[in-house]
Amino acid sequence: MSYFDAASAAPLHPVARQALLAALDDGWADPSRLYREGRKARMLLDAAREAAAEAVGCRADELTFTPSGTRAVHTGMAGALAGRRRVGRHLIVSAVEHSSVLHSAEVFEAEGGQVTQVPVERTGAVEVASYASALRPDTALACLQSANHEVGTVQPVAAVAEACRAAGVPLLVDAAQSLGWGRVEGDWSLLTASAHKWGGPSGVGLLVVRKGVRFAAQGAVDERESGRAPGFENLPAIVAAAASLRAVRAEAEQEAVRLRELTARIRARVPESVPDVEVVGDAERRLPGIVTFSCLYVDGETLLHELDREGFSVSSGSSCTSSTLTPSHVLKAMGVLSEGNVRVSLPAGTAEGDVERFLEVLPRVVAGVREKLGAPVPTAAVPQAEEVVVDSLGKRCPIPVIELAKVIGTVPVGGRVRVLSDDEAARLDIPAWCEMRGQEYEGEEKAERGTAYLVRRVS
Amino acid sequence: MSYFDAASAAPLHPVARQALLAALDDGWADPSRLYREGRKARMLLDAAREAAAEAVGCRADELTFTPSGTRAVHTGMAGALAGRRRVGRHLIVSAVEHSSVLHSAEVFEAEGGQVTQVPVERTGAVEVASYASALRPDTALACLQSANHEVGTVQPVAAVAEACRAAGVPLLVDAAQSLGWGRVEGDWSLLTASAHKWGGPSGVGLLVVRKGVRFAAQGAVDERESGRAPGFENLPAIVAAAASLRAVRAEAEQEAVRLRELTARIRARVPESVPDVEVVGDAERRLPGIVTFSCLYVDGETLLHELDREGFSVSSGSSCTSSTLTPSHVLKAMGVLSEGNVRVSLPAGTAEGDVERFLEVLPRVVAGVREKLGAPVPTAAVPQAEEVVVDSLGKRCPIPVIELAKVIGTVPVGGRVRVLSDDEAARLDIPAWCEMRGQEYEGEEKAERGTAYLVRRVS
Numbered sequence: 001m002s003y004f005d006a007a008s009a010a011p012l013h014p015v016a017r018q019a020l021l022a023a024l025d026d027g028w029a030d031p032s033r034l035y036r037e038g039r040k041a042r043m044l045l046d047a048a049r050e051a052a053a054e055a056v057g058c059r060a061d062e063l064t065f066t067p068s069g070t071r072a073v074h075t076g077m078a079g080a081l082a083g084r085r086r087v088g089r090h091l092i093v094s095a096v097e098h099s100s101v102l103h104s105a106e107v108f109e110a111e112g113g114q115v116t117q118v119p120v121e122r123t124g125a126v127e128v129a130s131y132a133s134a135l136r137p138d139t140a141l142a143c144l145q146s147a148n149h150e151v152g153t154v155q156p157v158a159a160v161a162e163a164c165r166a167a168g169v170p171l172l173v174d175a176a177q178s179l180g181w182g183r184v185e186g187d188w189s190l191l192t193a194s195a196h197k198w199g200g201p202s203g204v205g206l207l208v209v210r211k212g213v214r215f216a217a218q219g220a221v222d223e224r225e226s227g228r229a230p231g232f233e234n235l236p237a238i239v240a241a242a243a244s245l246r247a248v249r250a251e252a253e254q255e256a257v258r259l260r261e262l263t264a265r266i267r268a269r270v271p272e273s274v275p276d277v278e279v280v281g282d283a284e285r286r287l288p289g290i291v292t293f294s295c296l297y298v299d300g301e302t303l304l305h306e307l308d309r310e311g312f313s314v315s316s317g318s319s320c321t322s323s324t325l326t327p328s329h330v331l332k333a334m335g336v337l338s339e340g341n342v343r344v345s346l347p348a349g350t351a352e353g354d355v356e357r358f359l360e361v362l363p364r365v366v367a368g369v370r371e372k373l374g375a376p377v378p379t380a381a382v383p384q385a386e387e388v389v390v391d392s393l394g395k396r397c398p399i400p401v402i403e404l405a406k407v408i409g410t411v412p413v414g415g416r417v418r419v420l421s422d423d424e425a426a427r428l429d430i431p432a433w434c435e436m437r438g439q440e441y442e443g444e445e446k447a448e449r450g451t452a453y454l455v456r457r458v459s
Numbered sequence: 460m461s462y463f464d465a466a467s468a469a470p471l472h473p474v475a476r477q478a479l480l481a482a483l484d485d486g487w488a489d490p491s492r493l494y495r496e497g498r499k500a501r502m503l504l505d506a507a508r509e510a511a512a513e514a515v516g517c518r519a520d521e522l523t524f525t526p527s528g529t530r531a532v533h534t535g536m537a538g539a540l541a542g543r544r545r546v547g548r549h550l551i552v553s554a555v556e557h558s559s560v561l562h563s564a565e566v567f568e569a570e571g572g573q574v575t576q577v578p579v580e581r582t583g584a585v586e587v588a589s590y591a592s593a594l595r596p597d598t599a600l601a602c603l604q605s606a607n608h609e610v611g612t613v614q615p616v617a618a619v620a621e622a623c624r625a626a627g628v629p630l631l632v633d634a635a636q637s638l639g640w641g642r643v644e645g646d647w648s649l650l651t652a653s654a655h656k657w658g659g660p661s662g663v664g665l666l667v668v669r670k671g672v673r674f675a676a677q678g679a680v681d682e683r684e685s686g687r688a689p690g691f692e693n694l695p696a697i698v699a700a701a702a703s704l705r706a707v708r709a710e711a712e713q714e715a716v717r718l719r720e721l722t723a724r725i726r727a728r729v730p731e732s733v734p735d736v737e738v739v740g741d742a743e744r745r746l747p748g749i750v751t752f753s754c755l756y757v758d759g760e761t762l763l764h765e766l767d768r769e770g771f772s773v774s775s776g777s778s779c780t781s782s783t784l785t786p787s788h789v790l791k792a793m794g795v796l797s798e799g800n801v802r803v804s805l806p807a808g809t810a811e812g813d814v815e816r817f818l819e820v821l822p823r824v825v826a827g828v829r830e831k832l833g834a835p836v837p838t839a840a841v842p843q844a845e846e847v848v849v850d851s852l853g854k855r856c857p858i859p860v861i862e863l864a865k866v867i868g869t870v871p872v873g874g875r876v877r878v879l880s881d882d883e884a885a886r887l888d889i890p891a892w893c894e895m896r897g898q899e900y901e902g903e904e905k906a907e908r909g910t911a912y913l914v915r916r917v918s
Contacts, residue, residue, distance in 0.1 A: 003496055008489040009691065017483060024476060028661065030467040034763055035772035037462055067526030067662065068690030074679045100689070103679040196691060202487065203526065203662040203693030219678065220533045220562040230559070231527030232468065232655060234662030237696070304493055313494035 002354040003313045006197075007149050007177060007290055007345035013199030016244035020201055023236035031233060032223070041235055048242035055245045056191060056208055057183040064207045064228045065238045069176045069194025072205035073100040075217070075228060076172055076190050080141045081108055083214030084170070088138025089113040094126045094145065094155070095333035098174055101143050102329070113140075123282040124153035124334050132163035139169045146178040150317050150330040150343055151281030152263075152290030154178070158186030170213050177287060179206075180248045180348075181256055189213045195241035198248050199348065203234045204241040248348065255348045259288040262355045266291045266344060273363045278436055280336045289346040292317075294331070295366050296433060297375035297402050298340025306365045307342075312358055317341045319397050319425040326424045327397070337432035338425055339398040340366070373398065376405040383412035390419045393450050397425035401433050404455060408439065411457050416442070422450030430455065461813040462772045465656075466608050466636060466749055466804035472658030475703035479660055482695035490692060491682070500694055507701035514704045515650060515667055516642040523666045523687040524697045528635045528653025531664035532559040534676065534687060535631055535649050539600045540567055542673030543629070547597025548572040553585045553604065553614070554792035557633055560602050561788070572599075582741040583612035583793050591622035598628045605637040609776050609789040609802055610740030611722075611749030613637070617645030629672050636746060638665075639707045639807075640715055648672045654700035657707050658807065662693045663700040707807065714807045718747040721814045725750045725803060732822045737895060739795045748805040751776075753790070754825050755892060756834035756861050757799025765824045766801075771817055776800045778856050778884040785883045786856075796891035797884055798857040799825070832857065835864040842871035849878045852909050856884035860892050863914060867898065870916050875901070881909030889914065 003011060027044045029037035046060075053060040066072040081091060093105050095117045105115045116134045118126050126144065135142065142164050147154045157173055164171040170189035178184065180198030184191060190213060195204035207228060209215050215228075222230040263286075271277050276296035295303065300318025307314055317328025318341040327338035344358070388407050392400035400421040407417055419430060427444065430453040434441035442454035462470060486503045488496035505519075512519040525531040540550060552564050554576045564574045575593045577585050585603065594601065601623050606613045616632055623630040629648030637643065639657030643650060649672060654663035666687060668674050674687075681689040722745075730736050735755035754762065759777025766773055776787025777800040786797035803817070847866050851859035859880040866876055878889060886903065889912045893900035901913035 001495070003488075003494075005489070005492065005494070005496075008492060009487060012483055012487050020483070021480075024471055024479070024660075028468060028471050028655070029462075029772075030464070033464065033467060033772070033774060034760070035462075035464070035767045036460070037464075037772055067530070067693070070681065070690035071526070074689065078678065099681060100679065103681060103689070107679045194691070196487070201483075201693075201695065202691050203696055205690070219537065220559065220566045222529065222558060222562060230533065230562070231529035231664070232653070232661050234526070234660075234693070234696070236660065237662055237693070301493070308494045313488075313492070313496055315492060 001311050001313070002358065004344045004346055004358070005313050005315050006347035007343065008315055009196045009202070010199040010347050012201060013244040013247055015247035016200050016240040019243035020236050020240035023239035027235040027239055031235065044239050045233060045235055048238045051242040051246055052206060055249055056179070056206065058208050059211065061226070062208050062210055064209070064225045065233065066205040066207050066229045067203060067234065069192060069197065069205040070100040072192035072194070072207040073098070073174060074104050076192050076207045076209070077101065077104040077141065077143065078218040079215045079228065080170055080172060080190055080213065081113070082216040082218050084140040088136070088140050090136050090139045091115045092118060092131070092134045092139060092142040094118045094120060094131070094143070096120050096124055096148050096330045097143060097145055098149055098176060101174055120333050122334055122336065124148050124151045124280070124330065125155055125282055125285065126160070128156050128159040128163065131160050135163065135167040135169055139167065141172060142169050143172045143174065146173050146175040146184050147287050148281070148330060149177050150328055151292045151334070152287040153282040154285040154287065157184060157188065161186035161188045180245065181252050181288065182249070195244070198245055200241035200244040201237040203237040251348065256288040259346050259348070259350065262346060262350065262352065263289060263291040263344070265355060266359065269359050270362065273359065274366050276436070278337045278432070280331065280334060290343065292341065292343045294337035295340030295342070296337065296436065297373060297398050297405065298366055298369050299373060299398055300339065300341050302369050302372070303340055303342065303365065306369060310361045310365060312361070315343050317343065327428050332428050335428070335431070337429055337436065339401060339429045373402060375402055383415065384410045385415070386411065387416045387418060390417060392419055392421045392423070392426070394422065396423050397429060400426045401429050404430060404433065408455070408457055413457050413459065415457050417455045417457070419453045419455065420447050420450055421453065426453060427451070460770050460772070461817065463803045463805055463817070464772050464774050465806035466802065467774055468655045468661070469658040469806050471660060472703040472706055474706035475659050475699040478702035479695050479699035482698035486694040486698055490694065503698050504692060504694055507697045510701040510705055511665060514708055515638070515665065517667050517669065520685070521667050521669055523684045524692065525664040525666050525688045526662060526693065528651060528656065528664040529559040531651035531653070531666040532557070532633060533563055535651050535666045535668070536560065536563040536600065536602065537677040538668070538674045538687065539629055539631060539649055539672065540572070541675040541677055543599040547595070547599050549595050549598045550574045551577060551590070551593045551598060551601040553577045553579060553590070553602070555579050555583055555607050555789045556602060556604055557608055557635060560633055579792050581793055581795065583607050583610045583739070583789065584614055584741055584744065585619070587615050587618040587622065590619050594622065594626040594628055598626065600631060601628050602631045602633065605632050605634040605643050606746045607740070607789060608636050609787055610751045610793070611746040612741040613744040613746065616643060616647065620645035620647045639704065640711050640747065641708070654703070657704055659700035659703040660696040662696040710807065715747040718805050718807070718809065721805060721809065721811060722748060722750040722803070724814060725818065728818050729821065732818065733825050735895065737796045737891065739790065739793060749802065751800065751802045753796035754799030754801070755796065755895065756832060756857050756864065757825055757828050758832060758857055759798065759800050761828050761831070762799055762801065762824065765828060769820045769824060771820070774802045776802065786887050791887050794887070794891070796888055796895065798860060798888045832861060834861055842874065843869050844874070845870065846875045846877060849876060851878055851880045851882070851885070853881065855882050856888060859885045860888050863889060863892065867914070867916055872916050872918065874916050876914045876916070878912045878914065879906050879909055880912065885912060886910070
């Protein structure tokens with residue numbers, strides 16, 4: 001078994017397990033009580049807060065433990081937006097934030113707020129100038145992840161924080177994917193993270209609110225966690241989270257070098273061994289352990305299933321692996337191919353041999369899926385008509401692209417293929433196919449049913 | 460060490476510990492993923508939900524795991540109130556609910572809702588007729604705890620549920636204190652509970668919403684837990700919570716009999732061995748493990764401290780042990796003495812010998828605290844004036860009552876003592892003292908500073 005989905009949840013670090021066990025004995029009582037069991041619990045909680053704050057680079061009284069990274073984001077955004085309600089009702093997020101940020105933005109919009117989504121480049125990174133230009137006098141809050149969870153691209157947080165600081169706008173950084181690797185640089189105002197992403201237990205998130213940032217906790221609260229995270233503290237897990245963050249950080253520098261080399265290997269060798277693949281995300285400014293690529297003419301769910309049979313656990317941003325039937329919003333915002341998408345995210349300690357075995361197995365697995373789906377093989381087709389219509393209505397990713405690829409040779413250079421599709425993934429994948437194949441994407445038109453995507457053959 | 464504060468947090472049940480350890484190995488991955496680690500996690504989550512639902516007496520798809528009992532209450536109340544917004548904006552709670560219910564009610568009121576607090580009898584129970592009379596055509600939700608967390612009194616939930624059902628109003632039952640002992644009877648609509656109250660781990664609450672109950676989750680949500688509890692599931696703790704609920708239930712019947720006898724012993728013997736004590740809460744309709752009493756002329760914080768030194772961990776609803784400087788809202792609503800308040804809540808498995816030792820130690824500890832505070836000793840004082848004024852301004856509980864007791868003998872029968880006090884606890888404790896001492900409480904008046912409490916000597 002090779003578990004390559006650390007970006008979803010990292011396996012529990014041995015130190016986390018150890019600390020959790022110890023804290024089960026000493027940290028089950030209510031830390032707000034005055035008797036000895038309560039005092040013991042309070043000491044553990046205080047020590048965990050100190051340790052986590054040190055790792056984050058903040059004061060202990062700026063750090064709150066929440067029940068998850070998602071809850072940290074929800075609480076942090078709602079509190080910061082409410083705290084600056086008088087300044088205005090404008091929120092900035094990047095287009096590739098984690099769903100918890102985008103869900104909070106939706107709620108804010110539904111309540112009358114205005115949201116600007118800053119687009120990203122094809123690498124997945126925001127441009128600093130583009131982000132800065134979204135800042136307005138009525139901007140209450142800006143959000144930017146430290147690094148992207150699907151493609152690993154590192155965001156220019158320090159520069160964006162500087163622009164926000166100059167405009168007097170607090171910046172919330174979702175550091176879920178990067179905090180185990182190191183502190184977030186720059187002069188940010190709020191920060192969120194999630195313990196199970198760095199090898200800590202589930203059930204613990206971090207919310208940091210710098211002194212001086214206006215913050216008004218929303219909904220019902222109580223006296224716990226400075227009135228920012230109501231409910232009995234999940235103390236054994238908090239202790240384990242703090243201890244493992246420390247442990248992970250001690251190993252981070254060395255492990256980052258090692259994983260970076262392994263993911264670089266995947267970045268380089270997959271396109272060599274698998275035809276029609278697009279490796280996505282920034283090749284340089286990226287997290288050590290994440291590499292993402294998409295395979296033309298492949299159905300993501302089948303691919304994941306076949307890789308699972310071979311002993312590899314990976315995830316995918318393809319539409320066919322999600323319940324919403326839309327491709328990942330991250331791949332969409334980047335404008336890259338979503339079909340046959342695979343995210344490999346290596347946990348700390350991944351053995352080189354496992355990566356080598358993955359590189360060995362992948363070409364065969366992809367070829368097998370393509371064969372099943374009837375993916376096109378290059379043939380010298382004779383051009384037959386100036387315009388061909390492909391009716392892919394009712395067919396799901398990757399079929400529309402496969403059918404497009406099969407007919408492109410039947411129109412002469414200069415001729416056109418019109419693909420009719422009602423699959424949301426086609427909007428992303430047909431232009432991406434054109435870019436990969438050197439054909440011209442002319443745009444889309446509303447059709448009687450679904451959408452017509454127009455492709456001109458240029459080679 | 461005798462830990463007698465199970466109503467705050469019960470020590471971890473051995474089965475919870477065992478299940479938690481096992482689930483750390485098999486339940487750390489994301490249960491929404493398709494690969495084997497994800498499928499394993501999903502199976503554990505599904506099995507835990509089935510087990511918890513069986514214990515509650517509901518369908519598995521009606522039960523959501525939340526990060527705590529407090530969050531279950533916040534989410535449940537907000538969702539139910541929003542789901543019936545069109546019916547009206549009226550909420551009913553009892554006066555003795557857990558703070559999480561009252562905090563949610565405050566938020567609802569701040570947003571324009573109307574809240575009716577149903578008073579309780581001196582036992583701590585609501586009267587069914589009184590609760591039913593609070594129901595209105597615009598009532599969106601009614602809340603009633605299954606049993607009180609401070610005094611152990613069991614509420615008439617089944618009868619109140621019937622009245623609510625007849626009025627078409629959903630009833631939310633906070634079952635935090637009772638779920639380990641058995642299912643909540645009656646036709647309730649929503650139910651909340653907290654695992655660490657029954658010996659499960661911290662970090663897990665239950666929210667049950669019966670099919671057909673209108674419910675609109677508030678704030679940002681995601682695809683987890685039916686859209687009712689966002690954020691990565693705290694799976695090992697959930698597994699441990701469900702397993703321990705089952706285990707605790709298997710032992711409940713027998714253990715209830717045993718603990719009920721031990722608390723009955725405390726109820727009977729404390730008033731015999733400690734002078735000037737009021738045992739509060741219903742003597743019959745009560746939880747097996749909780750017994751609460753208040754000691755005149757005693758400062759709760761010192762008493763707790765001294766009991767801790769003797770090896771007993773208990774809690775108190777006295778004003779002097781809380782950060783708000785007001786006595787417990789439960790004791791206040793019951794109209795009973797709050798000074799020198801002690802809640803003993805025995806965890807399952809409490810040894811008889813520990814209770815006996817507590818009964819042995821208590822009289823000496825209380826006497827010691829009273830001596831330090833200069834509590835009054837009965838003397839044959841000679842009446843000096845028809846009215847005596849006691850200036851207790853700036854003095855905190857229990858001093859005003861001690862000073863009242865010291866001078867009552869200096870006025871003749873028919874004479875009056877006027878106690879000036881600015882301590883919030885005096886409002887509760889002076890009438891309670893009169894009731895215990897057979898003196899007449901004539902009421903309060905606004906004084907130049909603080910409040911004047913008027914006591915007529917009748918014996």
